[in-house]
Amino acid sequence: MEIKDTYFNDLIIRYLYGEATPEDIIELEQWVKADPANAALFTEFQKTWRTVEQTRIAFSVDIDREWNNLASKLGIGEDDRIQSKIVHRKSKILYYALRIAAISLLLLIPAFFLYRNFNGPSEQQLASGKEISTHTLPDGTRVTLYANATLTYPSRFDGPFRKVALKGEGWFEVAHNKKQPFVIAAGNVRIRVVGTTFSVNTQTIQDTREIILTSGMVRVYYENNPQKMALLLPGEKAELSGNGEEITKTANEDVNFLAWKTRHLVFNNTPLSEVAEVLTKVYLTRIRVYDDQIKDCRITATFDKQSLESVLNVLKATLDLRVHYNGTGFDLSGNGCKQGQ
Amino acid sequence: MLFRSHFKGLCIFAAGYVKDEEAAREIVQDTFVSLWEKRLTIDPSRPVKSYLSTTVRNKCLNYLRDHKKFSRDLLAIENLSYEMTVEQPDTLVETELRDRIVHAMDELPEKCREIFHLSRHQNMKYLEIADKLQISVKTVETQMSKALQHMRIRLSEYLPVIILAITLSLFLLNASG
Numbered sequence: 001m002e003i004k005d006t007y008f009n010d011l012i013i014r015y016l017y018g019e020a021t022p023e024d025i026i027e028l029e030q031w032v033k034a035d036p037a038n039a040a041l042f043t044e045f046q047k048t049w050r051t052v053e054q055t056r057i058a059f060s061v062d063i064d065r066e067w068n069n070l071a072s073k074l075g076i077g078e079d080d081r082i083q084s085k086i087v088h089r090k091s092k093i094l095y096y097a098l099r100i101a102a103i104s105l106l107l108l109i110p111a112f113f114l115y116r117n118f119n120g121p122s123e124q125q126l127a128s129g130k131e132i133s134t135h136t137l138p139d140g141t142r143v144t145l146y147a148n149a150t151l152t153y154p155s156r157f158d159g160p161f162r163k164v165a166l167k168g169e170g171w172f173e174v175a176h177n178k179k180q181p182f183v184i185a186a187g188n189v190r191i192r193v194v195g196t197t198f199s200v201n202t203q204t205i206q207d208t209r210e211i212i213l214t215s216g217m218v219r220v221y222y223e224n225n226p227q228k229m230a231l232l233l234p235g236e237k238a239e240l241s242g243n244g245e246e247i248t249k250t251a252n253e254d255v256n257f258l259a260w261k262t263r264h265l266v267f268n269n270t271p272l273s274e275v276a277e278v279l280t281k282v283y284l285t286r287i288r289v290y291d292d293q294i295k296d297c298r299i300t301a302t303f304d305k306q307s308l309e310s311v312l313n314v315l316k317a318t319l320d321l322r323v324h325y326n327g328t329g330f331d332l333s334g335n336g337c338k339q340g341q
Numbered sequence: 342m343l344f345r346s347h348f349k350g351l352c353i354f355a356a357g358y359v360k361d362e363e364a365a366r367e368i369v370q371d372t373f374v375s376l377w378e379k380r381l382t383i384d385p386s387r388p389v390k391s392y393l394s395t396t397v398r399n400k401c402l403n404y405l406r407d408h409k410k411f412s413r414d415l416l417a418i419e420n421l422s423y424e425m426t427v428e429q430p431d432t433l434v435e436t437e438l439r440d441r442i443v444h445a446m447d448e449l450p451e452k453c454r455e456i457f458h459l460s461r462h463q464n465m466k467y468l469e470i471a472d473k474l475q476i477s478v479k480t481v482e483t484q485m486s487k488a489l490q491h492m493r494i495r496l497s498e499y500l501p502v503i504i505l506a507i508t509l510s511l512f513l514l515n516a517s518g
Contacts, residue, residue: 006486013486015415017460018360019467022409029412039418046419048493054353055439056461057362061349066366070344070373227440 012042016049126151128168130284132260137164140175141182144261147284169201171261174216185223189240193218198232199258207242212252220247256282265303265311272297272319276332283308286329293336294319343389344373350423351397357421358401363464368404372396394423438496445495449488456481457488 011028014020032039126135128145135143139157149168157180165185174182174193184191186202189209198218201210211220213232221229222244230238230247237252255266259282267275273295276287285308289295297319303311312323312330321334348369355365372393383392405411446454459465471478
């Protein structure tokens with residue numbers, strides 16, 4: 001059975017690559033007619049072949065060389081009089097081409113102005129400064145900006161896309177509008193969505209852009225290289241390198257990625273050093289672990305919309321810490337903890 | 342103008358029939374020559390596009406008959422049409438598809454890829470490849486089968502897209518006709 005399968009596969013492929021003999025073709029024809037399943041297999045191979053060849057030929061044919069080839073067959077280019085005749089003959093085609101060009105131009109001009117509009121006077125900018133702020137855009141999309149983030153958007157969403165530009169970190173709840181996709185520009189990275197919720201961080205330590213999706217579906221890609229793209233599903237995280245070359249997709253494992261907005265914190269056997277980092281980000285106040293011996297103390301706790309003071313009080317009590325305010329933030333110190341179980 | 346916008350599409354169309362890129366290019370060249378020669382006698386009310394595609398198809402069928410490779414039944418199943426090849430549905434899908442093909446090629450074992458490359462990009466026949474690489478024609482054939490089977494699996498999710506684009510374009514044709 002196995003041998004027979006390969007035999008006909010080879011036969012089909014011989015046919016598709018022009019290697020089949022007349023006898024092969026008769027045999028293939030009979031085999032294909034013998035069983036609809038055979039015909040289906042043949043069709044499948046033929047479609048694959050056509051897809052591959054179509055793409056290949058489209059890129060391999062050198063149109064200038066072919067034109068020269070034809071021109072020499074027709075003797076064009078040696079006789080200027082004939083040349084002018086061709087121009088005349090082709091004037092009708094030229095006329096249509098010009099018409100198409102003119103129409104395209106007419107279509108392009110408004111598009112250009114719409115684009116100008118986006119960069120022009122109606123451009124709005126939101127800057128969060130030192131705080132976290134939430135805004136509603138003209139289309140109903142809600143954006144929460146983390147500290148030091150800016151969002152640029154048009155006062156009115158015209159054109160085929162709702163396009164905004166983000167610097168820094170932000171959380172988006174995009175209003176649903178299938179006809180006008182929402183596109184976020186983050187440096188050279190583009191995030192295209194229809195209606196969904198996700199967070200974007202354009203300033204990670206490793207100079208990558210980070211997108212974490214909570215619901216819906218988004219497409220992330222590089223502006224100048226749109227074929228380099230990744231589709232994100234809820235719970236997935238994409239990291240895009242600043243140099244425009246790499247997209248890494250992983251499952252998001254950071255439960256606190258949005259805590260800066262929700263103030264909902266979950267620690268599960270988390271080392272104190274990491275807890276301090278998360279608190280620093282969420283409460284925009286520097287929390288420093290002063291003594292090395294307490295860095296690895298583990299914390300398991302959930303905080304929901306607590307003030308920093310009450311969070312620190314809980315840490316203080318559970319790990320027997322000393323908390324000291326140093327003018328800009330808090331230093332944590334202690335004698336270490338009996339742990340390990 | 343006409344040449345530029347139709348040459349590639351016609352080549353792809355012809356290659357669908359004759360399964361040989363060089364022969365396809367020659368047929369399309371000849372078609373343009375005959376278009377030029379008959380420029381004064383062609384019915385101007387008929388679209389040039391249909392003149393070109395009809396001529397290419399006839400020349401392809403002649404070629405297949407002359408080379409004894411003509412099979413009405415196989416061609417019927419292959420369901421080739423010029424509209425299908427010129428309809429370019431979505432440039433994003435196109436480039437994605439090309440990337441996918443390049444990717445799929447990269448996944449092939451070294452030898453298999455080399456043979457596929459010689460065949461498709463150097464236009465070499467099975468026998469020429471076998472000679473060049475000092476292997477049997479049977480080996481070439483096996484590797485070529487392997488390559489296309491791999492593509493078939495890799496591209497399977499794209500085929501529906503293409504079929505969709507085709508049915509859509511047919512629908513548009515019907516609607517406008």
